[in-house]
Amino acid sequence: MNLEKKHLLNYSILIPYLIMSVLGLIVVYSTTSASMIQYGLNPFRSVISQGAFWLVSLLAIAFIYKLRLDFLKNEKVLSIVIVAEMILLVIAKFFTKEVNGANGWIVLGPLSFQPAEYLKIIMVWMLALVFSKKQDDIAIYDYQALTKGQWFPKKITDWRVYATVLVILVAMQPDLGNASIIVLTAIIMFLVSGVGYRWFSAILSLIVGVSGLFIGLTAIVGVNNMAKVPLFGYVAKRFSAYFNPFKDLTDSGHQLANSYYAMSNGGWFGRGLGNSIEKLGYLPESTTDFVFSIVIEELGLIGAVFILALVFFLILRIMLVGIKAKDSFNAMLALGMGSMMLMQVFVNIGGISGVIPSTGVTFPFLSQGGNSLLVLSVAIAFVLNIDANEKRQDILAEAQLLMDTDQI
Known part of the structure; x- marks a missing residue:
């Protein structure tokens, strides 16, 4: 049997990926256009760059899938x-x-x-x-x-x-x-x-x-004493903000406190797409590490929950590919890719909400950053390939079983 991979594509993974990627382009434009205009630059500059990486990512998916x-x-x-x-x-x-x-x-x-x-x-x-x-x-x-x-x-x-x-x-x-x-x-x-x-x-x-x-x-x-430890000086301020971001609003706690303000401004239904206040110079890294705070401010808790649900659905579908895979390498690879995305969401959301110290991790698909998008796309490509190969093996095994049964 000559089974083409295009007929075995897992759309329950591909479609959420495409939706998240498009949402990411919209969010990148929303979080960067105001600053681009302020500096007299093309407001579409960042989204064009992100879009170019997405096109490269789509080509990478097509190549890896084959x-x-x-x-x-x-x-x-x-x-x-x-x-x-x-x-x-x-x-x-x-x-x-x-x-x-x-x-x-x-x-x-x-x-x-x-x-x-x-x-x-x-x-x-x-x-x-x-x-x-x-x-x-x-x-x-x-x-x-x-x-x-x-x-x-x-x-x-x-x-x-x-x-x-x-x-x-x-x-x-x-x-x-x-x-x-x-x-x-x-x-x-x-x-x-x-x-x-x-x-x-x-x-x-x-x-x-x-x-x-x-x-x-x-x-x-004390954070100040711990800051004297080699390699710890850079993260000392993050721990200071973790303990009490409102203690030093002009320095260590500025980022996390404004993240709280952004989420509070959003309420249930948000201020509307593009209407964030905090992204106008108040919240540093609003396009990368703290982009989800801006998403909550503009789309509200309801919109943020919808996006999180879509991300978790994508991760669960990836995990399911690993669970169902009969080849142990395929199983471990798919489970690893799903775990990687899950941990990235956990570390990012934990950081912007103050559950864990902020670590500078981007939110999958929504944050500005072509490298992150490309890595996530490669992970998706490998999982799609694994799923197609596993389906092909199952179909061939069933076909062989039917042929053997007919011969008997």
């Missing part, structure tokens, strides 16, 4: 990609200019990219390959199949060494937002890899305990 995913199981290809990513992270940290207190962007003429964004895809790819190859051993030896009975790796080629070095390089920039997303995604992938369920409660308790201890220590010692 690929055979077997090349992702090649360890040599993965090793080359990991080494290249390490080099790019080192270049971004030590050979680029600082932007908003961090060294994370590599600028090449009119183009710029953030290696940490692409690491999220690479990390999911690496863990999916590692965990999928050890499924039989995990069923027998539990977590020891992944660690070989050793809590600390003894070889530099151990996957844990690669993962640790990559995360440290991101944290050093410092980009604690993306580092947090990568770590949380890795933990979820570990928990769904087949290890005993008791590890879920153990790791969850550890995360809550360590986080609570660190926040409590920061509150006791």
Whole structure:
């Protein structure tokens, strides 16, 4: 049977993706046009740039969807990609200019990219390959199949060494937002890899305990003293705002306090699209990190809930592809991509609402940023490809069964 992939496309994933992408273009225009006019620039400048990245993303989806995913199981290809990513992270940290207190962007003429964004895809790819190859051993030896009975790796080629070095390089920039997303995604992938369920409660308790201890220590010692710790100076203000954003409205608490004002202004039904007050210079990063605060201000709680529901629907459909997949690598890859998006939403919403310290993470699809949109689109492409391959295998298996039955 010659089954074409175009007939196996999962529209329950593609359509929400397209809707979110179009909504993202509308939100980018709404949050940037006023400032563009203020500076005498084309009000469509930012949305044109975002639209260009979206067109590239659509081409990437079409290309990836037609690929055979077997090349992702090649360890040599993965090793080359990991080494290249390490080099790019080192270049971004030590050979680029600082932007908003961090060294994370590599600028090449009119183009710029953030290696940490692409690491999220690479990390999911690496863990999916590692965990999928050890499924039989995990069923027998539990977590020891992944660690070989050793809590600390003894070889530099151990996957844990690669993962640790990559995360440290991101944290050093410092980009604690993306580092947090990568770590949380890795933990979820570990928990769904087949290890005993008791590890879920153990790791969850550890995360809550360590986080609570660190926040409590920061509150006791004081943010100013903690700011003297290397690599912590940049995030010290974020912790100060987390404890009480209204204590210093002109500095550390300015961003989070105005985020609260924006959400309060929105009420149930919002002020109307384009009518935000806070985006007019009051709320910094209103086009990226805090874009969802502006969405709530303009569309209200009802509109924001609708968008969140659509995002969660997309994530659940992606997770469902992983749950249904019979190939262990396909399953781990799809679950990893879904987990990555889920953690990005959690960290962003947690930051703008004050549930967790702000980490500078963008909201999927809505925030201005071509790199983020491209990474999310690549993730969607891989999941669509996985789903089509799994459907094809199921159809061929059923067809073969019918043929065998007819012959009998």
